[in-house]
Amino acid sequence: MDQIEKANVNNIHLPTEVIPDPGANIVLGHGLDYKTVTDRIGGIVVLPWKNSPKKWLVGAFISFCFVNLLMLAVYLLFTKGVGIWGLNIPVAWGFAIINFVWWIGIGHAGTLISAVLFLVKQDWRTSINRFSEAMTLFAVACAGMFPILHLGRPWLFYWLLPYPNSMWLWPQPRSPLEWDVFAVSTYGTVSLVFWYVGLLPDLASLRDTAPYLWQRKIYAILSLGWRGSAIHWHRYQKAYLLLAGLATPLVLSVHTIVSFDFAVSQLPGWHTTIFPPYFVAGAVYSGFAMVLTLVIPLRAWYNMRDLITLRTIEAAAKLMLGVGLIVAYGYGMEAFFAWYSGDKYESFMYWNRMTGPYGFMYWLLILCNIAIPQLLWSQKVRHNLGLVWTISIVINIGMWLERFEIVVTSLHRDFLPSSWGMYIPTKWDIATYAGTLGFFMLLIFLFVRALPSISIFEVREQVHHDLQHENKPAVEEHA
Amino acid sequence: MAQLFRPSSNTIAKVSIVAVVLLASSTIGVAYMIDRGSWITNVQVAPEQPIAFSHKHHVKDDGIDCRYCHTSVETSHFAGVPPTETCMSCHSQIWNNVTATQPIRDSWASGKSIAWNRVHNLPDYVYFNHSIHVNKGIGCSSCHGNVAEMPLIYKVNTLNMNWCINCHRNPAQYIRPRAEIFNVAYQYPDNQAELGAKLVKEYHVQSLLDCATCHR
């Protein structure tokens, strides 16, 4: 048996030398054929440990430590109560909701990239859609934690679900929080479905290329016996198209509904009609930022510069810049209407947001979300991956600050001056947030090691497409 | 090593899908059965009592009225638990030397009263008022069942909220003439529909579904 397995291992060829980036004009590097892309992408997953970079171990370990921090924080939370956070009256929502919105926002890139860009036939999406879908799932998992954690009595979260109970009581469907329950769970489920459907053919490839029998068995079960029949492919593509078509309005609805948590309320700073589009834009913004934050190191670590080329990264950067401008417009409108509405609460709220105790955060967020990203206008910057990566981090921070501004500054000084207060996060606020970051990263690390982080069959299509345009049969390349 | 599984695996695969669905639904089903079952609700469970007091004997055989012991049922939210004196008023004369009634005499002598175990118990945040129900034509047996047939007292109803709501929704189907309140063997007449409606009007019974009716 093990000779066979050794043979299998040797049958998978990974390039030994570092492959350079083929530049910003092509989606895939040259010299790739069906077999090599399978080996290159699948190999990362199925080959033994020695073939994966040490960085992986270090990163995974660090993330794991943060997961433990998260568990500690949650343990305290459940035993002592939400009092361990900096919450109070008036500021009854803090980090938990901020992080929830932030994570959900990040969770938007995946579906957007795979669905929307798929519908508008953006070929460069091929190389990052699988990865960003995974990222979406993990982000949604982190996001989904918070609404439950932030409950005063989290063990009763299931009261938000409509099920026949001995109290004969039901959820209250006018509450945006109830809408969230459906929106987030639907989004999670659909993203999972979309992701899994996308994985099916690749799982089959792994089943047929994995060196070890146990691997093959696992992937065989996961791939449900996919064998690439033409008719299957036909139905498959239809289903995938429909899923994309469904995911697109869904992704818009989800953050719209999240924005309703605020927009439906009475609070100056929350009660804002521009929120839905402005939240969606913000979500996409942070989503792309997070994708770039992760993809740039990923392709370097796994020597995949020719699979995820500058073309992709630049396109993503451009898109990010565009969405960033929409977000900027959102801020502008918010400020404008605060003034134009003539509403004393609204205008005070915005003035307080800019000049009040949390003013510095407002200006920091303007810097992060509007000023700095303008650098992306220059192609030089876009081609400097170090810079793009830094900017994407900056945007992630900025988007978090935006949510902080929305949640906290609106609450801490609302209608009656007598009940004004301040919100100062405690170490457990921060620990919980950091913990979910760790959880997210750990999932990412496990993912790249367990599943193909690029859609192999779509890359094959791309290869096929490229070959046709070079009018050369792939075999000769191979020989 | 082309073939990884035996042909049977196809059936297994398809069956397992069905199995998972069935398993999930049956777990939920079981959960519900437990939740509604007597292990949770204590329905039909007669707890151990310091004295083997038989409502059957006292109510049915001796024909003692509920209010003889549960004195404040018409005036207070709390129906009242009889003091030892109430027991002694008879058992100083009859059965005054059998072991069954020894605890009464002990209590009488020592001044330490008898620690009964609660059978009908509501959570702290539920404010049930006996007097208003009794005054509005809801009989004892509507909630407590026919105690005249209970050697040891036990719950016949879950006292779950949906059980309460059921009557609060439509009192007419459970209301009875005030004269029959303490008739634990009361049978609802065939014309309960119109009788109920009539009594509801007569006793000004409202269908109170506000939370604050019971939760304060």
Next chain:
Amino acid sequence: MKDHSPSHPNGNMNEHDKTTASALVPLESLLETPHKKVDLAELREKLAAGRGPAFWRTLDEAAESEHLKEYVEQEFPGLSGQIPQGVDRRNLLKVMGASLAMAGAAGCTKLPLESIVPYVRQPENIVPGLPMFYATAITNAGYAKGVLVESHFNRPTKVEGNPDHPASLGSTTIFEQASILNLYDPDRSETVLQRGGLSTWGQFTGAASLEAQSVGSRQGEGLAILTGLTTSPTFISQMNALLAQWPKAKWYTHEPSANPAVRSAAKKIAGRPAYVDYDFSQADVIVSLESDFLNAGPASLKNARQFAAKRGIDNGQTPVRYYAVESSPSVSGSLADHRFSVKSSAIPAMAYQLAKALGVASPDLAGTAPDWLAKVAEDLSSHKSRCLVIPGEYQPESVHLAAYAINAALGNVGTTVRLLESYIPETSSLEDLTSDLNNGHVEMLVIIEANPVYSAPASLNFEAAIRKARLVVRLGQHFDETSRWSHWHVPSVHYLETWTDARAFDGTVTILQPLVEPLYRGKSPHEMLSVLLGKPDATPHDIVKAYWQSTNPNGFDAFWKTSLHNGVVAGTAAAVLNAGGPVTLPALTPLESSEWEVTFQPDPTVGDGSWANNGWLQELPKPQTKTTWDNLIFVRPSDAEKMGLHNGDLLKVTVKDRSVTGPVWVTPNQAQGSVRIFFGYGRTASGRVGNKIGYSAYAIQDASLPYIAPATIAKVPGRYEIANTQATQSMEEREPVRAAEFAEFKEHPNFPTLEEKPVPKELSLYPESQWTYPNHKWGMTIDLNICTGCSACAIACQAENNIAVVGKDQVARGRHMHWIRIDQYYSGNGTLDEPVSYNQPVPCMHCENAPCEVVCPVGATVHSNEGINQMVYNRCVGTRYCSNNCPYKVRRFNFYLYSDWETESLKGMRNPDVTVRSRGVMEKCSYCIQRIQEVKIKAEKEDNRKIVDGEIITACQQACPTQAITFGDLNDPQSKVAQMAALKRNYSLLDDLNNRPRTTYLGNVRNSNEALRGQRGSNREG
């Protein structure tokens, strides 16, 4: 699924009530369990570990220790032992119900039932489950305020005012409300101690009677008895008997919060001990010379009621005009039409100048009168016999004399001013005692209740003097500072535990009756005296009854019954004395001039320190400053600016050579060059709650200048965190409080809603509300014109609704739990130094379009068919969205398990009709839904009768001294609340949000003097 109880101790809701867990057990044996003595000192240490109400929680944790179990066992005899584990709060009470049903039977009951007379409802025999009300009284500085105490299953749970009592009229101050918590205070001492070691009452009486013999052999020489002020006829007669028996024994009194100048002045005026009573119902113009007449003193509740009536404007009358001259913002001052900040030390001169201006012969003074004084004088003289000048409680004799002289000159004596006979006995003072001690004249010192070691002016150095006595006996509720220096400590009783009697300010007697046997087997002052008199076995009941029997020999039983029933003894009101000769004003001896003066006053919430261990009072935001848990040093903003002081900076105040350091509170309306410090803090042996907070003002008090003294102040490095509940006191153009001049009001009676434009209804997605409220439509109005901000409503609400104490740290984090808060705003006309201040109580508004309800995902807060915004604790999962969306921020959240689920005593104290909230649930004002339901059920049972207006009274409404709060059915046009709501000056808070609040406000109207227009609150130094 099973409902999960929010009222489950450890917050883990998943257990359902196993029926077998709890059982019905008798109570009558509660006080008869044998007790194993435990080492209390050790326990104290253990328990003292957790200071502040944190202890209410830390106690649970500590409860693991066997020791503590014993301790609890001792404190609440039986409760911990008799109740099986797992018994829940309400069952505990049912238990008591059961035992009560039993009471008549077994005949062994812990209450002397034969002699207690239910007040409001008098059932043939106690009905288990129904509360009963008993009339009694609470004394403060000797004077009684009549109260009705609600008792559930023999546990006093709530104190209300006694409408028939002249000093209550049905209202209460914060202290009556909070006194219930003192009864259950686990820190009360529970055993007789000799030199700190455990002893027994028997051993004490033995020792005491031996002493008594030797004392008797010397005709009482060397026997000194120190008490607080008292008006108790029985006690006084006992003392007289004792002094008659032992002529050489001496009686001293010590009452830190009672200014002796008041009595000495009255004596000079009347030529005999007297009490000067003021009748505000007659006064059209009031000048207060630093008097807090609406909030302080034995007659404050009567004053408040009369003042509120005179301030009424809705029946076309012209309201009273009230000038306040004071050095520091007072509760009463917040209602003044003109408020003048003047150094306390300048007020005597001011009084003399006013006297002069009104033609009273008074010694010449240097300095000129401020010109507003002339205007005020004019106003007074144009209201002869319909006006009133009130001297400040803590002003020297001269001011009291001057005030009386002015009133006499204005012909007010007989209309607004009466001289009443005083019943405060003439005794020696603490100064005398100190010198007698130091001169070795005192051999045996018996201290009853008073706590001089803590509260004596530092200049006396009493702590040194007390050691000179050979034997010190202390009767006190706590093992406190004084007990530490006593050879014998005997636990004293709470007023709800014993028989005694006391007089109101006007002499009316109330016979105090107990509602429970002494929880800690404490002894009453009567017993202490009778021990000295050689009758150690006499019970308070016998003593008091015997006294009254001697005064009313015939028809005694009827007399006794009715007196107890009514809470007042008929025909005991004091006779009106006719004035003595004309008052001559003595020449003023001004204080040595210094840049700064310091004024001393009892803390607004913990008084002279005797309330320091009361968590409710500690956490009650103090009027004006809204600070909690500390005593502060008030400094005028401009002074603070000059010295670079900010809130929380430390300031060192030095009088003579003594100084204290405390946190600064920059306080508008504080007089320039004057700082105000407060008694009541800096205690070292009050108990876990009150120990080691704040500074002790007594530490710099000088017996010769007790309340106003020249001082030097200096900023010292360091800061101190102050927990206050209202950070912003300016209205920020939101006008939550709407005020007008009386002239404006006459022009626009609807001034509060003048600028308001109607809310465009078509903006809603929904049709006009389809919800009608046919049966009842509960609503509330709050009259800002007469709200003094005294905060009695807040405490009453806390007591009624089982509101938890959260502790300084949590308050500082913005997590206080009061369901009704009193917002205090400063409004601009005037400088930062001299703003006008407004009070605004804010409970839940019960909006018809409640924004909180729409956003709750589980429907834990919804509307009742009577329009009440219900909060269902047991359904709440704690998203806190409702609070975010509440524009009034009246919702409170249990961020931790704030309610104490373990301490047995507190279970006994709680209102069984209100769910005790658990961790993680929202709570808020319910319009006292339990009271509404109780009355509704009652009315329905009484053949579905209509509910009478005023039959349902909310706790806040019931307590309010000025009756500013009205609650009732808006559907009934005859109801008071409907009429209030119909008034033109009625407005709703944040009306433009279209939430349609059911709680509405009545605009504030000030009747200021044309001649002084614009000078209201202007800074005029005397």
Next chain:
Amino acid sequence: MSHAVSTKRYEGLYGALVEFDTPEDLLDACDKAYAEGFRKMDAFAPMPVDGLAEAIGYKKNKVALCVLIGGITGMCFGFGLLQWISQVAYPLNVGGRPLNSWPAFIPITFECMILFSALTSMISMLAMNGLPRPYHALFNVPAFERASVDKFFLLIESQDPKFEPDQTVDFLKTLGGNEVNFVPE
């Protein structure tokens, strides 16, 4: 798909399989085979190839219809549920809003619609494709491993009326593929 056909013409033989290197070759092989009159056949590729299904005579694709039905069901379920909860199950006065606050019910209705249709799209696709199917005769052919990597296959099933082992293999050899294999049952 199902191999439970009553009349098995060649016991133990599922069909014959020919391998190609490029989708193009496979495509015209399919056309040829179809022209030859074969009907029971299938083509396999490691990625979707345009027109391949059509080339072997596949016409109707019912996935879309199922999704439509699923979506409508979801929508009705969602809206129905909310209406029932707020008007029938326990009608409550929530902040003075009407019992039928339909605008507030839209979001959940929409989410339910999406959820149901998304699930049906996957389930219907798998069901029609007869997946999961871990065992398949084709996996007996070692070469078929590469069907999911870089090779393209044409299969003529033994069930095809025109299937005669030797001729069919000969025919397949003419298609210019790499190698031809029998597929054992």
